[in-house]
Amino acid sequence: MPQLEPHTLWHLTKTAGSESGRFIADSAGSTALGDLLSLGTIASPLARFRGKSLLVWCKRQRAVVETLLQLDGIAARLVVCPTDFDLAHLAPVIAEAEIDAIVTDSTALAEQARDAKPIVFVESEARYALDPAEDRSLATEWVLFTSGTSDRPKLVAHTLASLTGPVGDFHGRAQGAVWSTFYDIRRYGGMQILLRALVGGASLVLSQAGEPVAAFLDRAGSCGVTHISGTPSHWRRALMSGAAHRFAPRYVRLSGEIADQAILDHLAASFPNASVAHAFASTEAGLAFEVNDGRAGFPASIVEGEGAKAELRVIDGSLRIRSSRTASRYLGDRGAVKDADGFVDTADMLELRDGRYHFVGRREGVINVGGQKVHPEEVEAVINRLPNVRMARVRAQRNPITGALVVADIVLEDAAADQPLDAIKSDIIAACRQALPAHKVPAMLRAVPSLDVGASGKLSRRHA
C-alpha cells in the first residue's frame, strides 16, 4: 500500500509550489522559506516532543511560525497563546490543556513561567538541521484562544485540516502571491492568512505589534504584498494613516467585524485595482463564506446553500454554521462548541433586508433602551457613512429613566478640524434621525482623538 504524504504544515508548505522566491518577512527582516524548512530553531531531537502538549507563548510571530513548522505532526497539541495573553490565566490554561512544556522565544516570558512547566526555547538563530524523514505522523491538535470577551478566554480545538479545509479557491488563488495581514497570526483571522500563504504556495509579510501603521504599509509595499487582510478597524486606521496609497494590493480582505458599506466603498476607492472582499469567520465556527460583490451583508441565497462553503442557518436572529472547518470542542469544562446538530451558534445577529442578510451586532452587545434593543454596530454603520467621520464607537450609558441610552464616541476626519464641532454634531444627529428610530439615535456625541483597537484587531468594547 502506498504511503500517503503526511498532511503536516511542514509537508504542505514544502510541496505547495516551488520554494524558490518564497519568503517570510517581519519587521526584523526576511527569510527564504527554503531555509525555514531545512534549518530549525528548536534544539534537536524534535522527537522528544512526540505526543506532548505544548504551550506556544512567544513574543515574535516569526517564532510561532517556526514552532508550528517544526512541531506539527510531532506534538499532540500546540496551544497558541495570543500576544495579549494574561499571566493570571497561565495556571488555568496549563491545567485545561494539560501542558507538558512551554515554548518561548523570550527570556522575559520564560522568567514569568519558570515555576510552571519546563521551558523550551525557540532560538533566534536557525542551526538545527530538519530531517525530511522525521516522523510527523501525529494529527496534532491546534488550539486557539477565543477573542473579544472580558472573561478568561476559552481554548478552541482545531486541527490543521479544519483550519485549512477547502474554501473554494483556497489553494489556487494564492500561487505566487505575497500575503500579509494586519492581524497577529495567533488570532483565527491571522492564522487563516498564515496558512493560505504557506499551504497555498505563497509568501508572507507579518505585522508587528506597536509598529506605526504607516511603517507597516511601507514594509508591505516594499515586499510586494499582493493580498492583504484585516478587520474594518484595522482598515480604518490604515486609511487614517494617509499611507494606504503607498502600496497597491490586488486583493483586500476584511473579516472579524461587520464590514459596513462605508468602509467597503472607501477601500474600493483607495485601491482601484484591488478586489475587495469581506469574509465571515470566527474562531469556533471557522471560515464560513466570502462576499465579493462589494456590498455590505450577504445574499440570503447563501443560507439556502447557493455558493456556500458551509451550511448556514438563521435561528432566533443569530447565524449558525456547520462545516468541516468548525472547531471540534473547547478544552476543559467550558461548554459545547456545537449544538446537537453540529451547528455553531455565532451569536452574531442578522437582519434580512431586500434579500440580503446584514449583521447588526453581537447578541451580548445589545443595548437595552427602555426595553427596546439597539445593536451598537447598526448605529455605527449610519455614523460611519458621513463624510466628516473616520470611525465611531457606540456604547451604552446608564440612565435612570430608560435603564440605558445610546451614546457615541466619534473620531473625525482631519478635514473636519476647521468646521464648528456643534455643526458637525448636529449633522450626525440629523443623519441618525433620518435613518434610525428615535431610541437608536445617540443621545450624546463625544469627539475623541482616537478609539482603542484591541490586540484582536477589533474595536474595544466593554459589555455592560
Add this chain to the structure above:
Amino acid sequence: MTIPATIRTTVLDTITEIGQQHERRLPALSDDLPLLDSGLDSLCIAVLVARLDDRLGVDPFAEAIDSFPVTVGDFIALYENAAA
C-alpha cells in the same frame, strides 16, 4: 450684558432643544405643567437627564429621590436642590 445661565434656564433650554430635535410641539413650559403633558416621552426625558448631567454635572436621579417629579417645576427644583 449677558445674564448668567441659571439652572432653571439651562433645564428649560435643554427641554426646548430636545423638543426640537425630536420634532415635538411643546406647550409653554410653565412650572405647573405636568411633565407627561410637556410632549416629552420617556426617551426624551432620559435624554434630558443625560444632557443635564453633562451640562450641570449633577444627576439627581443617581441619588435616592423622595418622589418622582410630576411637573416641570418639580423637575427644575430637583436639579436646583441637587446642585445646592
